[in-house]
Amino acid sequence: MALNNEELLRVYFDLHAIFVDDLHFARPLIQQMQAIGDNTGALVLAESMASRLMALGQTGNALVFLRLCRDLGHPDMDRIDQLESMAELTASMGEGESASGRVFQLTDQLSDTETREFLTQGRLLSVQVGEPVVRQGEVSSNFYLILEGSMRVVLEIGDNKLPLSTLMPGDYFGEFACIYRLPRSATVVAAAPSLLLEFSDSSINELTAISSMAGVGLLRSIQKRLIQSAVHGHPALSVLQPTDRQWLADEMRLVELLPGQKLPPEHLHECCLMLIYGSGSIIDAAGNVLRELQVGDMFSDLSPHLRLPEALRVRSEERMIFCEIPRLIFDSFRQAYGEFAMWIEKQDYGYPQLPPVG
Numbered sequence: 001m002a003l004n005n006e007e008l009l010r011v012y013f014d015l016h017a018i019f020v021d022d023l024h025f026a027r028p029l030i031q032q033m034q035a036i037g038d039n040t041g042a043l044v045l046a047e048s049m050a051s052r053l054m055a056l057g058q059t060g061n062a063l064v065f066l067r068l069c070r071d072l073g074h075p076d077m078d079r080i081d082q083l084e085s086m087a088e089l090t091a092s093m094g095e096g097e098s099a100s101g102r103v104f105q106l107t108d109q110l111s112d113t114e115t116r117e118f119l120t121q122g123r124l125l126s127v128q129v130g131e132p133v134v135r136q137g138e139v140s141s142n143f144y145l146i147l148e149g150s151m152r153v154v155l156e157i158g159d160n161k162l163p164l165s166t167l168m169p170g171d172y173f174g175e176f177a178c179i180y181r182l183p184r185s186a187t188v189v190a191a192a193p194s195l196l197l198e199f200s201d202s203s204i205n206e207l208t209a210i211s212s213m214a215g216v217g218l219l220r221s222i223q224k225r226l227i228q229s230a231v232h233g234h235p236a237l238s239v240l241q242p243t244d245r246q247w248l249a250d251e252m253r254l255v256e257l258l259p260g261q262k263l264p265p266e267h268l269h270e271c272c273l274m275l276i277y278g279s280g281s282i283i284d285a286a287g288n289v290l291r292e293l294q295v296g297d298m299f300s301d302l303s304p305h306l307r308l309p310e311a312l313r314v315r316s317e318e319r320m321i322f323c324e325i326p327r328l329i330f331d332s333f334r335q336a337y338g339e340f341a342m343w344i345e346k347q348d349y350g351y352p353q354l355p356p357v358g
Contacts (some may be wrong), residue, residue: 002120009036011197014147015104016045018170021052022103023061030068043072050083059087066228106145106172106221114207114214121203125323127190134174135331136187141201143174149194154187166191174230175222179204180321182277202316227252227323230276234296236343243332257316268308272300272330278320285311293320299348302330305347323342 002009009032016025026049033042046068053062055327062282074080098324108114122145127133131146136156162188177184178201179275208215228249231237240248255273257263275297281341282291290312299314300306308314333340 003122003257004126005032005317007124008032008116008120010123011122011147013120014169014195018147019104021056023038023049024062024104024107024110028062028116029111035073037070042067045072047071047074054083057090059090061346063087070143075215081331095102101243103313104170105225106218109217109221110214114217116210116219117210118149118203118207118214119197122197123173125196125198127194127196128190129190129192132187132198134177136184136186138184139177140184141164141178141181143172143178143199144172144252145172145197145199147197150191151188151194152191153187155185156187161187176226179219179222180226180228180277181319216226223254227254230274230323234274236298236340239337239339240333248325248329248333251326251329255322255324257314257320257322259318261318263316263322264313265308265310265313268299268301268323272298272306272325272327273322274298274325276321276323278316279318279328280314280316282308282312283315286340298344300325302327303334303344 009029012029012032015022016029019025026045026063028043033039033045042304046065050065050069052106053059053065063084063104065086066080068079068082097282107118110118115212120232123145125133127149129335132152134140136154144273146167146169148169151171151173152166153167153173155162167188172182173188174183178199204218207218230244231240231245231248237245255263255267257278262283263273263277275293275295277295280293281289282293283289284312293314298306299308333342
């Protein structure tokens with residue numbers, strides 16, 4: 001069931017409190033406050049946003065809220081005039097947009113209307129201390145955004161429970177398992193009384209039905225987070241500088257193989273593939289298994305150390321997901337990071353060494 005107007009207003013209040021600089025939440029919240037007759041609150045919020053965005057150097061966005069202040073009948077129009085003149089002058093000199101505040105990445109590429117359509121697909125869920133929301137190993141189709149409270153992520157190893165992290169308002173979890181039907185990698189329990197916004201996989205389908213571009217944008221945001229998680233944990237890539245890590249996450253794409261499928265060899269010519277989920281094997285022309293694959297394995301014709309002999313193929317035993325590293329990035333990292341180049345050179349998959357490519 002979609003959120004009603006009262007629930008949606010609460011969600012916007014919470015999200016604005018978490019992401020105070022995110023326009024996707026501030027602008028609709030002002031409209032909703034006006035709709036319920038709270039013009040004073042709307043004016044205070046509009047002036048606050050204008051001041052924050054001016055301080056961040058986002059003068060174009062600040063002008064939007066200054067004009068809202070004018071429309072809402074600000075009592076000190078002289079001050080609004082001065083701020084507008086300052087913002088317009090700064091923007092005309094090309095000195096605006098110098099910094100950015102904290103924004104919600106999942107909806108960062110969506111419009112205000114698309115963000116609202118997505119949020120209304122959620123369901124408010126209250127949980128008490130110690131109550132599990134997801135359990136390690138289960139497969140389910142929901143993911144969660146924390147609005148209030150906190151959640152504890154726990155890895156269960158036999159009878160032992162290893163605490164991994166604590167999630168706070170604005171964090172979300174479970175999106176990988178939801179979209180890709182992956183088993184939950186950990187158990188998440190409430191560390192305090194918490195309010196969550198729960199989404200199902202149908203939320204993205206609903207958004208896509210309204211706007212295919214918005215649905216693709218939302219899915220891309222989730223894919224990017226999956227890629228960032230995989231990159232962060234790989235020994236060859238953990239040394240990357242933040243800017244290069246972001247470059248990689250922006251340019252990587254996911255390749256998926258269903259059980260029994262073989263990886264087409266053309267995938268390895270212009271990129272490097274890194275296994276981030278699933279199990280498979282290297283097989284010869286007769287279908288004999290030569291080697292079982294592990295998460296983190298890389299394959300590519302871009303390096304003789306990662307190259308498979310022509311007669312061999314990668315076959316999926318269960319669903320497999322690879323990250324695709326483009327040639328330009330692969331070559332740049334090999335030149336810039338000695339650790340990356342050394343990791344590649346140490347790979348030995350048990351095949352005869354081939355002559356260098358190119």
